[in-house]
Ligand SMILES: Nc1ncnc2c1ncn2[C@@H]1O[C@H](COP(=O)(O)OP(=O)(O)O)[C@@H](O)[C@H]1O
């Protein structure tokens with residue numbers, strides 16, 4: 001090739017170099033430190049030692065304890081995924097393809113539910129179904145005279161069921177998308193040729209759906225193996241350790257010193273597991289693309305008439321939604337009394353907002369609220385800014401630099417957040433950043449980088465490049481053209497990404513807990529502290545306030561978006 | 569005004585590892601006030617050339633100078649960014665910013681350009697520019713509420729408002745319907761001629777190119793094929809490609825007798841007989857060549873050289889003209905005549921071509 005002339009548009013190069021360096025530092029550094037740590041002898045710090053040992057891996061793969069943890073993780077993730085997939089597929093089919101009453105409301109409810117932090121739902125379930133004072137057990141005793149505990153929250157099956165319920169909204173959204181992209185004319189063709197509905201469902205609908213269902217399943221598997229909140233509040237007491245809780249305990253043990261080497265080894269194994277899943281996911285979504293090309297554009301589906309089944313089916317679906325909402329209702333109840341009272345009509349007259357008042361007068365909690373606000377706003381803003389540039393570079397620089405940035409920004413997709421945070425913890429442990437809100441911002445931005453870059457890249461790809469070029473020809477510098485033309489034109493998607501990062505940073509527990517010190521508590525970690533203290537009414541009041549704020553911020557935006565996305 | 573020398577641009581092929589040469593050693597120069605057109609089929613490198621001039625693409629090698637000053641030079645390692653080149657450009661999609669009014673669109677080059685202007689000066693210049701394209705009554709309209717033709721006028725006003733030294737037009741007419749296209753063709757040419765602004769125009773339509781340009785550069789697969797006035801290129805094509813691209817013609821393969829340089833008279837032996845004509849390009853002695861017969865050049869005449877016996881197969885009446893499909897033996901030949909000339913299907917006559925209208929070019933090489 002001829003000698004290329006470097007340079008061109010000024011500032012583009014320094015900005016590119018800067019973005020490249022940031023991405024490299026955010027993504028690659030933690031992974032390198034993690035790998036190094038997994039080879040670290042016990043009792044040493046990764047950046048202060050040159051010793052190398054494989055002892056951590058040997059222990060991991062020979063100790064019975066860690067093999068139990070691995071098998072727990074696999075059974076836990078596998079069974080919750082399968083259950084959630086079944087429930088979500090039924091709900092999605094009813095919403096997308098039948099005339100079930102209330103189907104639009106159901107979609108909004110599912111969207112809304114994704115906003116509630118799983119931690120809060122976990123607390124609610126414990127209040128409902130713990131063997132001692134669980135409300136469901138009390139009622140079973142009062143109504144049916146059942147002795148002992150009918151519902152046992154601290155068991156493996158209960159962990160699976162609560163996780164399933166937490167997982168259903170996300171899977172519902174994914175599977176609705178799959179159903180929507182499938183061409184119902186193919187089904188129609190089946191019916192025209194005389195096949196019965198059940199035959200059509202089995203021989204045409206299912207095979208067409210399979211790639212989409214499988215890729216949703218893999219995505220969910222990935223989500224469960226890295227999930228942290230429910231295994232922590234339910235699984236620990238139930239004595240079901242999984243990899244994510246194990247990593248946390250190794251870095252923050254109740255007694256003794258952190259065992260970073262062992263945590264690193266678990267992290268590497270989890271990373272390997274996740275990489276396999278991501279690889280499978282990418283392959284499958286590619287297959288799906290092919291299916292989509294064949295079936296062409298999505299058509300308006302012809303809805304199945306449920307007939308006499310219409311109302312029983314609707315009742316079952318809304319019954320399920322009620323079960324889903326029970327934990328939150330329970331938390332609202334618990335927040336109304338300074339000392340916990342089992343729910344009944346008589347006690348309702350004593351309800352008050354005193355707990356909320358106490359909470360809002362507590363300085364530690366006020367600081368946590370302030371920290372949270374700072375953290376989520378900074379995270380959302382920096383995520384949008386960084387992803388705007390990574391997305392821009394991966395779309396518009398079709399040379400090596402663009403491709404490398406594109407690839408690097410995809411890596412966090414493969415890395416379970418707990419592993420990424422472990423790496424970040426190890427890097428910044430001895431720096432002033434540790435113990436501040438900003439280390440959590442760094443962690444969140446890193447974790448959101450993959451999703452954010454995809455979002456921005458897709459958006460920018462749809463924006464005609466000539467719009468920005470016209471600005472530069474008109475005399476505007478590169479940055480001015482981005483600021484005055486590109487950013488205003490992609491504002492809806494940028495705001496969307498901002499809200500997404502905001503909500504995910506707010507509800508996340510992994511990052512605050514792994515990086516927690518006394519100085520940088522946020523709402524999520526405060527909730528856990530209050531719960532363990534124990535201050536049940538306080539936990540409940542804070543949880544209700546927090547959920548309320550999140551819902552108020554996120555739901556209107558989400559309803560607006562799903563309206564635009566779905567005009568039928 | 570503008571000099572382009574030895575421009576080269578290689579792209580990595582999408583997906584694959586191969587390289588695609590988009591521009592290969594492209595050179596031309598444009599005079600002050602000239603209307604210069606880059607013409608060629610889709611994918612031949614017109615946009616890449618224009619964007620290199622604009623500074624939106626960085627070529628791999630070559631030199632671009634404007635008014636004697638290098639804006640790009642691979643040798644001297646100079647790349648002046650687009651915003652400092654003082655250009656105006658109308659894009660194929662018009663690139664009207666949908667979040668601004670018509671006025672704000674046109675005012676943008678004045679607000680973000682190099683010169684700082686007062687609000688009064690900006691208003692005056694914008695309204696003047698809009699009046700020029702007869703859109704001053706729509707200044708406050710949000711730009712998404714414009715028709716295609718109006719968008720194009722706004723784009724033109726925006727490209728001219730800051731008095732650029734060079735106006736670049738990338739297929740500005742291709743998104744308009746046929747009637748509007750004819751009107752805009754006239755209007756654009758008149759406007760830039762009145763302003764005496766140097767213009768580079770890109771199109772794949774030879775009718776547009778011929779109707780508007782002072783000079784045309786025909787391109788093919790990243791290379792310049794021929795450069796000249798529209799009449800030159802139409803009447804003196806230097807290759808089968810130019811001849812067939814610039815208008816319909818019948819191509820007859822043959823072998824020349826003796827060698828020729830461009831412009832020489834030469835004789836070619838073909839299936840239809842011996843023809844005397846003008847060589848459009850250098851041809852080696854006894855080399856394979858092609859005879860180009862323009863449909864308008866074929867007339868009835870005597871059978872004494874430069875002619876062949878023809879039978880009328882069919883006639884299509886088009887109003888402005890009529891197409892006559894001839895056959896000589898097995899060989900089909902196209903003729904276009906005045907609509908007032910009576911032609912009987914099945915009749916025969918002697919078709920004759922003036923040697924001054926016969927063009928002889930080297931035989932087509934296999935397409936690269
Ligand atoms: N950004 C790009 N990446 C790769 N190839 C490109 C790019 N832009 C143009 N090309 C290729 O360069 C050639 C010339 O393109 P272009 O200048 O747009 O042609 P034209 O404007 O004459 O239709 C084409 O083969 C095109 O596919």
Ligand SMILES: [Mg+2]
Nearest residue numbers: 611614615616
């Ligand atoms: Mg083009």
